[in-house]
Amino acid sequence: MNLRARLAGALLLASVGATAPAADWGMDAAASRLEFIATYERQAAPGVFRRFNTRLRFDPERPQGGRLHVTVMLANTDMDSTDINEAIRAPEWFDLARFQQAEFTSSDIRRTAPRQYVARGVLRLKGVNREVTVPFTWDGAGDTAVMAGELTLDRTAFGIGTGEWAAGDPIGLHVKVKFKVTLRKAG
Template identity: 30%
Template sequence: MQALTLITRLSVASALLLGSHVALAQQQLVPAQSEVQFTARQMGVPLDGHFKKFSAQVAFDPAKLATSKITFTVDTGSATLGSRETDAELPKPTWFNVPKFPQATFESTSIKALGGGKFEVAGKLTIKGNAQNVVAPVTLTQSGTVTTAAGSLPIKRLAFKIGENEWADTSMVADDVLVKFKLALTGVGKI
């Protein structure tokens, strides 16, 4: 009888774990409502661009932040500054080196609740094979079935070897780049 009770408890626990895993696996990015932008400065003038292709794998449970995980991937070849000449330069080895490094990735290592729908997401950002630990403040808002994660992340482009050789001169192109993101997700529980 005790063995049957133990098996029943293990079965229920397994079902709950699998059920929560299935619920988390159903979280999906809504690309049409999402965007990843960046602002750089060339000779003091802001240049705004964005990435056209990106994806996210999200397993986020606000009640279980220790087991929540976010992986975000950007296709570096989809970067655009809106100019045919500039866009032709971005995939080259000096900038994103798309043939060798077609993707940039962010993998979370921890998520901390700050209250009021605000979170601090720490993780590893890898661009052109160069990894840096970063922390991004993220604000979550919910409307119907869609949860929007919005935030910004300042980075130093030279830490990732973006703009090498003659473009490493920060008097021409500033080292500071601001990455802004808005990710619309479905399947996230109530925050």
Template identity: 25%
Template sequence: MKAIVFAAALLAAAPALADSAKSVKAGTYTIDSPHSEVLFSVSHFGLSNFSGVLSGVEGTMKLDPAKPLDTQLEVSVATGTVSTPVDKLTGELRDPEWFDAAKFPKATFVSKKVTQTGAETADIAGELTLRGVTRPVTLHAKFVGAGLNPMKKVYTVGFDATGVIKRTEFGVSKYAPMIGDEVTLTIHAAFEAAN
């Protein structure tokens, strides 16, 4: 019962806790890894879409709401954390024909240019390195919220982002095109103030 009351109090307080995009504190932030993830979705024989997730996200962001175009982002995700609803597939995705997690344990994204597209949205153009191959990728980011995390007492800012890559451009061609070449990425990221 106490847990339910506590959860209800947190939900009730959420609007008061959240800052708008313009009032976010400027500074350097680090990824809150347990609350960040990269989801991927791919066509399965053209009959359905199939998804998986990567965790183990790390990285930093330099952010000043007064100068949003100067935002700098550098993040990585551990390829060995890949997970799907199918245990056999999860294991295979770590193999050399897919992520090759033993040889390339991390995928990285480094921002190069930020273009504001709305009051709480921006396009982040950067370079994605996967399996040792670097390609330009643009992520479409949306501000979710910011404020003091009531559990950890740390100022936190959150974003969602989406993007599309072609896996064959990174040397992942197994079963293409039966299993789709285009991979849709959905990223949920929480960043904690470093100072």
């Protein structure tokens, strides 16, 4: 009885180990950063998304089946200038009265090289859904991991900067987005 129970337990553990679901990871906000670099008159105009969250289900050894979900509170966008921070709330830009949040969802994560992955998914920004590929590196040690990467978006694909602003001058069309996110395995 005792032996059988232990045997069953061991078998169960083994089978769980074989098909172990990918771990759930939560974000350490204080140690994470999501920033972007727009351009004005071809000069870098950087900004930070001060409030965002990342939820991830991921096994770096078996990335397929992983799932990434990022939400960004656009009201907490900071371009280090009170005037600019005020201006980007307007309908021509983020239109914060109607769209408070941006979202990226991916359930298609692949490894491209050791510790390098891409997450293909949908970015929902200002009411527009667009397929986006997010490359990232993964540095994990035990229950902590850092994922980092960058990508370039065309702001007009999402209607960011409408009307006269839709031309690439004086505010450029391409915006680089950079992230470095510290994740902790959910207990």
